[in-house]
Amino acid sequence: MTKNVNGGMTVAIDGPAAAGKGTVAKAVAAHFGFAHLDTGLLYRAVAAKTLKGMDAEEAAQTLAPVDLEDPSLRNPDVAQEASKVAVIPAVRAALVRFQRSFAARAGGAVLDGRDIGTVICPDAPVKLFITASPEVRAQRRFAELSGKGIEITYETVLDDVKQRDMRDMSRDQAPLKPADDAKQIDTTEMAIEDAVAAAVALVEAKLADRG
Ligand code: CDP
Numbered sequence: 001m002t003k004n005v006n007g008g009m010t011v012a013i014d015g016p017a018a019a020g021k022g023t024v025a026k027a028v029a030a031h032f033g034f035a036h037l038d039t040g041l042l043y044r045a046v047a048a049k050t051l052k053g054m055d056a057e058e059a060a061q062t063l064a065p066v067d068l069e070d071p072s073l074r075n076p077d078v079a080q081e082a083s084k085v086a087v088i089p090a091v092r093a094a095l096v097r098f099q100r101s102f103a104a105r106a107g108g109a110v111l112d113g114r115d116i117g118t119v120i121c122p123d124a125p126v127k128l129f130i131t132a133s134p135e136v137r138a139q140r141r142f143a144e145l146s147g148k149g150i151e152i153t154y155e156t157v158l159d160d161v162k163q164r165d166m167r168d169m170s171r172d173q174a175p176l177k178p179a180d181d182a183k184q185i186d187t188t189e190m191a192i193e194d195a196v197a198a199a200v201a202l203v204e205a206k207l208a209d210r211g
């Protein structure tokens with residue numbers, strides 16, 4: 001069911017918070033002309049609604065494209081709440097169909113998240129698991145948030161990253177972990193451009209294999 005039956009390429013990118021998944025996913029999608037879905041945004045959008053008082057399951061079931069455009073979704077309080085709603089099985093279940101149909105696009109698709117290679121697209125021909133030390137990830141996220149004018153300390157960002165990783169790795173359903181056949185890329189001491197180049201090479205090799 002998760003095979004890209006139309007011959008398009010599905011690229012699954014997973015990894016812990018702020019590891020550079022989004023940057024790599026966007027660059028790979030742009031390089032090959034594939035569509036890109038940041039699946040974290042789905043959980044963040046559910047979280048933004050629960051923070052306003054809506055029931056999490058209802059929020060997931062009624063999610064609309066416009067909900068993904070709210071700029072506050074990138075805020076740290078929404079990220080924390082996202083990792084809390086993400087442990088609820090009914091929330092995850094409500095988001096599966098949309099993610100799988102996106103992955104099956106004929107023109108190719110890149111999805112980044114926590115469970116893409118393990119649960120959403122176990123048959124994806126290319127799977128990447130992108131990691132970096134918590135300190136390096138927190139530095140990058142701190143720079144990103146500060147650049148947007150969000151007032152936050154490095155220590156708060158580091159705490160957020162560690163807490164979410166712990167919650168994401170220890171939940172019962174779809175915990176954060178590399179798929180057995182995922183290629184792991186540690187970007188702690190690697191420029192993000194090199195991670196992008198490695199990802200592009202992997203997709204190119206797979207496309208060449210297919211002829
Ligand atoms: O950008 P960052 O890596 O910090 O987070 P995100 O990808 O936007 O994800 C926010 C939260 O949503 C994560 O901490 C996870 O709890 C949850 N999530 C998930 O459970 N499964 C996914 N496929 C994507 C995100």
